Amino acid sequence: MAVILTAKKVIKRFGGLVAVNSVDFDIPEKSIVSIIGPNGAGKTTFFNCITGFGKIDEGEISFEGTKIHRLRPDQITHLGISRTYQNIRLFPDMTALENILVGQHLFLHSSWISAVFNTPGVRTEEKMALAEAQRLLNYVDLKGKGDMLARNLPYGAQRRLEIARALATKPKLLLLDEPSAGMNPRETEDLTAFIHRIRDELGISILLIEHHMRVVMGISERITVLDYGEKIAEGTPKEIQSNPRVIEAYLGRGASTAGMANAHERFSESKSKSG
Amino acid sequence: MMMKKDYLIWIAIKTGLLSGVIAIFLCLIGMVEVFSKRDVIEKIITLGDFILLATAVSAGVIAARATSNPEQQKQPLKNLIAGALAGITTGVVIAAFIGLSQQINLRSVFLSASPSLFDLLTFKGGTNWIWMYPAIGMAAGLLGTILFLLPEKFRQPITRAIFITFLLALFSGLFRVVMINQSDNIAKAGKYLFGQTGLTLSGAIIFFVAVVSISMFWSAESTNLQKGFARIPKKGQTGVRVVVFAILAYMVLMLPQVSGPFIAQVIVIVSLYALMGLGLNITLGFAGLLDLGFVAFFAVGAYTVGLLTSYGIFGLQHVSFWVAVPIAVLVSMMFGAFLGLPVLGVRGDYLAIATLGFGEIVRLLAGSDFLAPFFGGPQGIIGIQKPCLGTLGEFVRVDVPRICNGLEFAGPKEIYYLAVASAILIAFIALRLQRSRLGRAWMAIREDEDVAEALGINLIQTKLLAYMLGAAFAGLGGAIFTVLVGSIFATSMQLIVSINVVSLIIVGGMGSVPGVIVGAIALIGLPELLREVSEYRFLFYGAALIMMMLAKPEGLWPSQATLRELHHDDSGEDSEIASTKSSQAKA
Numbered sequence: 020m021a022v023i024l025t026a027k028k029v030i031k032r033f034g035g036l037v038a039v040n041s042v043d044f045d046i047p048e049k050s051i052v053s054i055i056g057p058n059g060a061g062k063t064t065f066f067n068c069i070t071g072f073g074k075i076d077e078g079e080i081s082f083e084g085t086k087i088h089r090l091r092p093d094q095i096t097h098l099g100i101s102r103t104y105q106n107i108r109l110f111p112d113m114t115a116l117e118n119i120l121v122g123q124h125l126f127l128h129s130s131w132i133s134a135v136f137n138t139p140g141v142r143t144e145e146k147m148a149l150a151e152a153q154r155l156l157n158y159v160d161l162k163g164k165g166d167m168l169a170r171n172l173p174y175g176a177q178r179r180l181e182i183a184r185a186l187a188t189k190p191k192l193l194l195l196d197e198p199s200a201g202m203n204p205r206e207t208e209d210l211t212a213f214i215h216r217i218r219d220e221l222g223i224s225i226l227l228i229e230h231h232m233r234v235v236m237g238i239s240e241r242i243t244v245l246d247y248g249e250k251i252a253e254g255t256p257k258e259i260q261s262n263p264r265v266i267e268a269y270l271g272r273g274a275s276t277a278g279m280a281n282a283h284e285r286f287s288e289s290k291s292k293s294g
Numbered sequence: 295m296m297m298k299k300d301y302l303i304w305i306a307i308k309t310g311l312l313s314g315v316i317a318i319f320l321c322l323i324g325m326v327e328v329f330s331k332r333d334v335i336e337k338i339i340t341l342g343d344f345i346l347l348a349t350a351v352s353a354g355v356i357a358a359r360a361t362s363n364p365e366q367q368k369q370p371l372k373n374l375i376a377g378a379l380a381g382i383t384t385g386v387v388i389a390a391f392i393g394l395s396q397q398i399n400l401r402s403v404f405l406s407a408s409p410s411l412f413d414l415l416t417f418k419g420g421t422n423w424i425w426m427y428p429a430i431g432m433a434a435g436l437l438g439t440i441l442f443l444l445p446e447k448f449r450q451p452i453t454r455a456i457f458i459t460f461l462l463a464l465f466s467g468l469f470r471v472v473m474i475n476q477s478d479n480i481a482k483a484g485k486y487l488f489g490q491t492g493l494t495l496s497g498a499i500i501f502f503v504a505v506v507s508i509s510m511f512w513s514a515e516s517t518n519l520q521k522g523f524a525r526i527p528k529k530g531q532t533g534v535r536v537v538v539f540a541i542l543a544y545m546v547l548m549l550p551q552v553s554g555p556f557i558a559q560v561i562v563i564v565s566l567y568a569l570m571g572l573g574l575n576i577t578l579g580f581a582g583l584l585d586l587g588f589v590a591f592f593a594v595g596a597y598t599v600g601l602l603t604s605y606g607i608f609g610l611q612h613v614s615f616w617v618a619v620p621i622a623v624l625v626s627m628m629f630g631a632f633l634g635l636p637v638l639g640v641r642g643d644y645l646a647i648a649t650l651g652f653g654e655i656v657r658l659l660a661g662s663d664f665l666a667p668f669f670g671g672p673q674g675i676i677g678i679q680k681p682c683l684g685t686l687g688e689f690v691r692v693d694v695p696r697i698c699n700g701l702e703f704a705g706p707k708e709i710y711y712l713a714v715a716s717a718i719l720i721a722f723i724a725l726r727l728q729r730s731r732l733g734r735a736w737m738a739i740r741e742d743e744d745v746a747e748a749l750g751i752n753l754i755q756t757k758l759l760a761y762m763l764g765a766a767f768a769g770l771g772g773a774i775f776t777v778l779v780g781s782i783f784a785t786s787m788q789l790i791v792s793i794n795v796v797s798l799i800i801v802g803g804m805g806s807v808p809g810v811i812v813g814a815i816a817l818i819g820l821p822e823l824l825r826e827v828s829e830y831r832f833l834f835y836g837a838a839l840i841m842m843m844l845a846k847p848e849g850l851w852p853s854q855a856t857l858r859e860l861h862h863d864d865s866g867e868d869s870e871i872a873s874t875k876s877s878q879a880k881a
Contacts, residue, residue, distance in 0.1 A: 070748055096750040110741035113734075120731075121738040125750035127731045131759065134730030135723050141730070148731075188750055 021048045023192055023224050024069070024100075029078035029088075031061075031068055031248075038064040040248040041078070046192065046224055051214065053227040053235045055259075056245035057269055062228045063105060065245065066194055069226075070102050071095040082192070097125055101190035103181045105197045105228070111170035115161060115180050118169050119152040122187025152187070159183040159213075175206050179213075186217070192224045193217065199231045207231060211238050236260065244268065306357045306376040310383020310435075313353035317346055317384060318391045321415070324406030325830055330414055333492030334463045341492075342414065344460075346388070350431045353380040354438020362442075374439050381435015385427035392416060392424050451509035459501045463493045465823060472553050546714060550707040557823075559706035562778055564819040565713035566771045570795045571802070571810035572717075572724050573767030578796070579805035579853075580733060581760035582740030584646040586792050587633075587653020588768060593660060593787040594629045595769030596776040597669060598622035599678070603777075605695055606677030608670050612689040612696070615681035615703075619773050626769025627762040634761030638754055641743070653792055661784025674783035678776050680704050681712065709778050716774060717811075720767050724807045727763070736760055737805075794818065797835055801842050803849025812851045 026044040030037065038061045046052050054062045067073040069080060071092040080088040087095050101122075110118050127148055129141040156165050159179040164172060172180060178198060185193055195214070199207045211234055217223055229235045235242060236256040244252040244259060246268040252259055259265055320326050330342030339347075357380035358373040392415050394400075400407035417423050441449060462469070466488035473484025487497035523531065550558035570592055577583045601610045602618040613621075637648045660669050669675065677693060679686075684700010703709050727733050735756045738746035747753050776782055794817065802813025817838065821831045842849065 072744065072748070091752075092744075092747040093750045093752050096748060102748060104745070108742055108745045110738055110745070112741060113737055117734060117737070121734050121746065121751070122749050124731060124735055124738075129731055131727060131730060131732045131763070134732060135726045137726060145731075184749065 022046065023048045024080070024082050024226075026065075026069070026080045027078050029065070029068060029080060030076045031064055031073060032076050038248050039068060039075070039245075042245070042248075042250045044243060044250070046226055047241075049218060049222055049224055050240045051218055051225045051227065051238055053229055053239040053242045054245060055229065055232075055235055055242060059247075060245040060268075061248040062245055063196060064248075066102065066196055066226075066228060069095075070100060070194065096188050096190075099189070099191035100194065101185040101188045101192075102194035103178075103185050103196055103198060105200065107174075107177045107181055109169040109177055109181055109184070112168060114166050114168055115156060115172065116149070116152050116165035118180060118184050119155050119187045120148055122184040123148050123151060125188055155183045155187055156180075158186070174201060178202070178210075182213075182217075186221070186223075190223060192226065194226045194228075196228045197230060198227070199229060199234050207234055210234070214238060302361050302372060302376055303379065305360045306379035307383050309353050309357040309360065309376075310380040310431075311387060313349040313356075313380070314384045314387025314391075317349040317388050320345055320349070321388075321391070321411060322400075322404045322406055323830075323833070324411075325833075327406065327408065327411045327414060328829065331491075332464075333489060334460065335498045336489035336492050336494050338495060341464075347430075347434050350381045350384040350434035351438040351441075353384050353431075354378075354435035355442050356380070356438075357435070358439040358442040370443055373443060374436065377435045377439025377442070378432045379435070381431040381433070381438070382428045383431070384435070385429065385431025388415075388431070389424040389427040392427075393421060396421055447510070447513070450513065451506045454509050455502045455505035458505045459493070459498055462501055463498065466493050466497070467491055468553075468557060468823065472557075475554070476552070547711075550710045555706050558710040559778075560819060560822045562706050562710050562713040562774075563822055564814050565717040566775050566778075567795065567798060567818045568717045568811050568814040569713075569720055569771030569774075570768045570791075571798050571814050572720050572807065573764040573771070574795050575764075575799055575805065575807065575810050576724065576727070576736070576767070577760045577764040579799055579810075580728060580736035580740065581757060582736075583757065583760060584642070584649070584796075585761075585764070586646045586650035586789075586796065587656070588649075588764070588795055589787045589789070589791040590633065590653045590656035591626045591629060591765035591768035592772040592775070592791065593656055593782075593784075594626045594765070595622045595772030596782050596787075597660060597675070597772075598625045598769070599773040599776045600675040600782045601669075603679040604675050604677050605679055605689060605693065606675060607692050608668070608675045609677070609692075612679070614686050615679065615773075615777060619770065622773040623766045623769050626765045626772070629769075630762040630765025631758050633765075634758050638757055650789070650792075653787075653789060657784055657787045657789075660787065669784070670782075672784070674781055674785075676781040678780050678782070680780070681709075681777055703777065706778065709774065713774050713778075716770055720770065721807055721811065724767075728805075728807065732756070732759065740805075794835075797839060801838055801850060803852040806849060806851050806853030809849045809851035809853060813849070816850065 022045045024044075024046040026042060029039055029042045029044070031039040040061075042065065044065075054065065056062050064073065068075045068088070071087065071090055071094070075088050078088070079086055082095070082098055082100060085098060087098060087100075090098075110121065113121070127144055129138075129144050133141050153165065156162060159182055161172075161176055161180060161183070164176065169177065169180060182193075182195070182198070198214070199210050202210060214225060214227070215238065218225055227235070227239065239256055242252075242254065242256055242259045243250060244262075244265050251264045251268060252262045254262070326342040326346060328342075329345060330340040332341040333339070334341055334344045354377035357376040361376040362369065362373055392412065395407060395412055417426075441453065444452065467490060470484050470488035470490070473488070474481045476484075487494060487500065489497075493501065523534070526534065549561070570588065573591065574585060574588050577585050577588075599615065599618045599622045601608060602613050602621060603609065603611075603615055605612065633649070633652050637645055640648050659665055661672055663671050665671065666673075677695065679696055680698070681703040682696075682698035682700055683703075684698060687697035687699065689696055701708070703712055735746065735751045738749065738751060739753065739756060739760075743753065746756075779786075798813035798817040799810060800813075801817055802811070803809025817835065821828055821834060
């Protein structure tokens, strides 16, 4: 299977702290891949490296054969990588529809001068953009909510709107940072189905950061485990569940003797208790 | 029960004390004395009396509001007691202040605590009359409470009527002058309604009654009227709109002829500030980039036109105004980009400080001796050619204006058209920009710069465009300002101009085009018209800003309403829910 994104020996430092340490990483085309790891393992930092938010110190990242680690975030988006955020970052004072319209920015080409004269070209372009935004809104099940301000939407709707906005950039690779955070089991199930749908219907590769083990194990085709910035394991969900290094990273050395099969449940229990 | 009563009394007294202190403050800064030279209603109540009364009335309103529990039904008696008590307390505080001032010479500290102030406050009767204050205070407090207790249906028209009558009273001198210059009948009506500095009693009554009845009629019939309008066929609707528009346009066109140069000049200044406001609204309101040195672009526009058209010694070229203006706008845009480039990565407070520095640098350079050979230094550039519609005579020699064969925009009455037309044009452009792809990109940057970039928005390009277009608008304002004044001095490009522009945007409504216009009228137009009270201009600004932040942080004419008009695709219900929700969230 063709590889859409490759990271080679990526190192990212913050002062003396090595947040991402020499990570090699591949995403096969049209696959669903997850990154897991304890808090502070460098997952989100790695995300930021891919999307150009933070420049990497060493190594290289290439997307469909193009080296992207020196590009600006907007250029990387242009190539076809889009993302959502761990703590939802919609444009709160803009309507849902406008949020999506901003996502379409790349595909609209009218200059400000033609906008001032409201040329026919601008009008048709805006009309098409609006229709596309409506379509995306319906796709994420937010029909009729287009005129609501983003911050007035319920939590789950905000998550979905953020995905719709990311989809508006027509990505080939979608990065989802803890999409199920704060969701109840029912919503989580819907989300899992929705992520599958995005991949199957739109053919978009998906990279996921997730704490919710049920989601990760259910959805991922491959999992990469980070701990203290280093990749400690990689493989199918089955392989990861029985990997002693992973169990150790999550639960400490003593726990590695117990099976991961129920360990991850214990983990999510303790997580739901703490937060 | 006893506890409750104590609580009520305490609230009332606290409110009264506070408003009393405010009243004393207004006395001690000299406002009451200065304002007492103006009438609100001729021979009955002066502006000074009015503001003192207003403190007691608002004490009544506040006390009544504080003692009414929204969950229980209204308890008028309780509210009335509280209101009256608050009013009495206000009166007692003022009376105590007068009594105290008879014993101690306050003037050694407070310059405005002059004998004439106390003559005014004591009705020239020493301490004989100060018992009146608690009585008047009680009456005023009760009035406030009654206003509060009135059902919404009556309260709104009455408060509106008080407000509008008060505004008319403030500007009655202007109306009087305008009307007296018209035909006999209008002149008579003018004299009947408007006094020299305030309304006549009959005028006040007529306006009050008129506003109350119109307002009540409107609130009862507005939906019917709107439905009636919707029932008219489409052609008829456009017809009505065209007629209304034509009437408005005619009024705008005729205004300077009727009103004389003073009002024309005020409107020109309001338009110029509106131009700057519209410019800053792009950088600050749309893109969220706080620029405290905005006057720099105004200066660039002004100096460009000055240098290009002046017949004085600093005139470089002697082109006409019409050639100079586009150049000035372009030069301002270049400056916008030039100043924008180094601060691209600077955010928030740091950006404000950096741009503030730029503004000062431009002013200091323009006024410096170092660059005096080019910009005239402290002497400024004088002898700026007025715009001329028609052919402009040849340039003869320095200090001789060129002769205009045609219509010359010589004074405020003519430049009015230039300024108002520019403001309307720029407002239109700003509206179009706001609704464009670029406008959305700016708003995205304002809301969250990182996310905007991650969605494919080129930050450098988009931010620079915001600086450039904002600068262009301000540059146009500067260009018109130069020909209005006929000269430029670096000293008129003070930091305070930038701060005024920021204030008018905040008061009008950040990111709202009509808001900028409303803000310019409220913050620039009103104080400009009330020249007598311009001493307290900055007090007025400060109070207006604080009150806006507390009561209506979204501004007088917020932009959300216009934003939502963009997309009508969904059902009306949904958008209504959204708008009420957003207003709730803001409240």
